[in-house]
Amino acid sequence: MGRGTQSLARVAVVVRAGAAPLWWLGVLAAGTGLLLPGLTGRRIGVLAGAALFLITAAVVALVRRGRYTHLADCATRAGRHDVLQDRRVTLRVVRRARRWWLLLAFLAAVASSLVLPAAGGAVLAGAGAGLWLKAVWLGRRERATETLLWLRTDRLAEGPVGKQVEGFRTTGIAAGDAAPGGARRRR
Numbered sequence: 001m002g003r004g005t006q007s008l009a010r011v012a013v014v015v016r017a018g019a020a021p022l023w024w025l026g027v028l029a030a031g032t033g034l035l036l037p038g039l040t041g042r043r044i045g046v047l048a049g050a051a052l053f054l055i056t057a058a059v060v061a062l063v064r065r066g067r068y069t070h071l072a073d074c075a076t077r078a079g080r081h082d083v084l085q086d087r088r089v090t091l092r093v094v095r096r097a098r099r100w101w102l103l104l105a106f107l108a109a110v111a112s113s114l115v116l117p118a119a120g121g122a123v124l125a126g127a128g129a130g131l132w133l134k135a136v137w138l139g140r141r142e143r144a145t146e147t148l149l150w151l152r153t154d155r156l157a158e159g160p161v162g163k164q165v166e167g168f169r170t171t172g173i174a175a176g177d178a179a180p181g182g183a184r185r186r187r
Contacts, residue, residue, distance in 0.1 A: 005081045008150035008169055009090045011068075012142065012182030014160045016135040017094035022128030025106045030121025033113030042117050049122030056123050060130025061137070067161040072141065072149055075168040082169065085153060087178040087185075094156065139181020146173045148180065 030049060038045050078084075095102075109120030142148050147170040155164045179185045 005083060006079070007083045007085055007153040008078060009085045009093075009153045009156060010087065010176060010178050010182060011149040011151055011160045011168060012135045012138040012180070013087050013090045013178050014094055014151070014156065014182075015131055015138060016182035017091045018098065019128045019131035019135065021095060021098075021102050022105075022124050022131065024128075025102060026109065026121045026123070026125025026128055028121070029106055029109035029113070029124055030118040032110050033118040033121050036113050036117055038113055038117035039115045040117070045113070045117030045119050048116055049119040052119055053122040053126040053129070056126030057129040057133065060127050061133035064161050065134075065137075068138070071161060071165065071168045072145075075147075075149060075170045078150060078169040078171050078175075082150075084150070084171070084176045087176070087182070090153075093153075097157070135182045139179070139183070142173070142180035147171065148173060148175055 033045065033049075034042060040048075105124055109124050112120030138149065150169040150171060151160055151165055152169075155162070155166075158164055173180065177185055
């Protein structure tokens with residue numbers, strides 16, 4: 001009994017899709033926050049922001065690793081007729097779906113600078129760095145097992161390890177146009 005044709009997106013690309021926008025919006029929000037003196041002053045804001053950056057990056061990089069590992073360990077081989085989505089298409093779809101949340105997070109980060117300058121931007125940048133670290137971790141796992149992890153595109157709404165995701169699919173290391181970890185494949 002065949003599963004039929006399904007469209008698959010790379011897990012690492014989905015994770016990595018939010019990293020760059022969060023990083024750059026965080027840097028922009030922190031820079032804007034430095035222009036405002038805030039209630040606590042710039043020095044306290046920058047020190048608090050540095051601490052929040054490190055904490056946020058660590059939490060985002062480590063959260064739900066068990067779920068990723070479980071889904072990767074239970075992954076099944078992709079079917080012969082499954083369609084592998086391009087990296088560029090996956091990035092565009094994921095970023096477009098989250099663009100309003102990114103805008104709201106940016107506005108909240110800038111607004112928080114009225115109290116604690118640059119701290120809100122540091123949190124956003126830390127989230128972006130954490131997502132990048134998680135994608136790097138996934139890439140190391142993919143290289144070690146010599147398999148790439150994919151998920152069905154109709155399950156992307158809640159993220160790569162949301163409740164709708166029942167499992168990952170695997171292909172060989174050369175499949176698709178993205179390198180392990182979701183980066184652009186060098187030719």
